[in-house]
Amino acid sequence: MTKNEFEKPEDIDWEFFWKKILKSEKSKPKDWNKEARSFTKRSKQDEYRENFLSKLDLNKEFTAVDLGCGEGSITIPLSKHLKNLTAIDSSENMLEILDERLKEKNITNVNIINKTIEDVNVNEIGKHDIVLASRSMNGIIPIKQTIQNINEIAEKYVYMTIFGSNSWKFEKGFYRSLGKENQHYAPYYYLFNILVSMGIYPNVETLGIEKTRTYESVFDAMENGKWRLDSLSDDEKKKLRTYLKENLIENDEGKLFHPDDRADWVLFWWKK
Ligand SMILES: C[S@@+](CC[C@H](N)C(=O)[O-])C[C@H]1O[C@@H](n2cnc3c(N)ncnc32)[C@H](O)[C@@H]1O
Numbered sequence: 683m684t685k686n687e688f689e690k691p692e693d694i695d696w697e698f699f700w701k702k703i704l705k706s707e708k709s710k711p712k713d714w715n716k717e718a719r720s721f722t723k724r725s726k727q728d729e730y731r732e733n734f735l736s737k738l739d740l741n742k743e744f745t746a747v748d749l750g751c752g753e754g755s756i757t758i759p760l761s762k763h764l765k766n767l768t769a770i771d772s773s774e775n776m777l778e779i780l781d782e783r784l785k786e787k788n789i790t791n792v793n794i795i796n797k798t799i800e801d802v803n804v805n806e807i808g809k810h811d812i813v814l815a816s817r818s819m820n821g822i823i824p825i826k827q828t829i830q831n832i833n834e835i836a837e838k839y840v841y842m843t844i845f846g847s848n849s850w851k852f853e854k855g856f857y858r859s860l861g862k863e864n865q866h867y868a869p870y871y872y873l874f875n876i877l878v879s880m881g882i883y884p885n886v887e888t889l890g891i892e893k894t895r896t897y898e899s900v901f902d903a904m905e906n907g908k909w910r911l912d913s914l915s916d917d918e919k920k921k922l923r924t925y926l927k928e929n930l931i932e933n934d935e936g937k938l939f940h941p942d943d944r945a946d947w948v949l950f951w952w953k954k
Pocket residue numbers: 714715721725749750751752753754755756770771772773776797798799800815816817818821822
């Protein structure tokens with residue numbers, strides 16, 4: 683394809699490029715069922731939840747849909763600020779943990795649905811004041827149709843977060859040392875262009891996470907769920923262990939960290 687095939691920038695089909703990355707060999711969907719327990723532990727490590735929640739316009743009269751709710755790290759704190767919440771996820775294990783946590787905390791205004799985000803539509807779940815998709819949109823292949831469905835559900839606001847450009851900085855160093863690229867997901871500005879092509883002009887902001895991840899050990903750092911261990915050969919896994927040993931630094935509490943190893947999330951939101 684040559685540059686001149688596009689007459690104008692508006693002709694670029696950003697969804698085509700978004701899908702191309704997700705469908706490539708390198709991009710295997712994550713198995714959230716396997717990761718449910720470790721995600722719960724990881725999700726408490728930084729200030730993402732507080733930052734994300736502080737951006738939402740909440741009201742005790744509002745109803746909301748939480749797409750890709752996971753084990754409820756957003757659903758649970760949100761539930762006390764809303765009339766009710768519909769929490770949707772495709773991972774049964776994540777929903778099992780969410781259900782346990784809701785029962786433990788006596789929260790009764792959350793309705794759980796086991797479903798993929800791609801299959802959610804207004805005919806089935808009706809209209810809601812807010813639709814949010816926190817950290818769950820990066821792997822959605824039919825992105826335009828899914829956003830169209832989401833937009834039909836939302837009466838007041840849509841909020842979604844996806845990986846920012848510094849999200850995989852620490853991992854990149856390792857993959858480069860192997861002579862490999864690690865692009866599993868499309869850059870966030872593809873989503874911006876997809877939204878604009880749909881006539882949606884979102885507000886875009888970086889959530890600015892300062893805290894780096896910390897690990898008990900090199901083993902813990904390898905198993906934290908960020909590394910796609912299933913796509914590495916035994917030799918590459920050995921190299922990863924060495925990379926982590928050489929690059930992780932011990933903090934005052936004896937935990938391991940790296941300054942580039944932190945979450946980077948970009949929030950897209952728009953008013954209906
Ligand atoms: C990173 S966790 C985010 C959980 C929670 N929203 C948060 O921000 O803490 C991603 C969640 O999205 C869910 N998910 C990812 N893709 C999905 C899809 N296509 N349909 C339904 N759920 C999906 C996963 O099962 C997982 O529970």
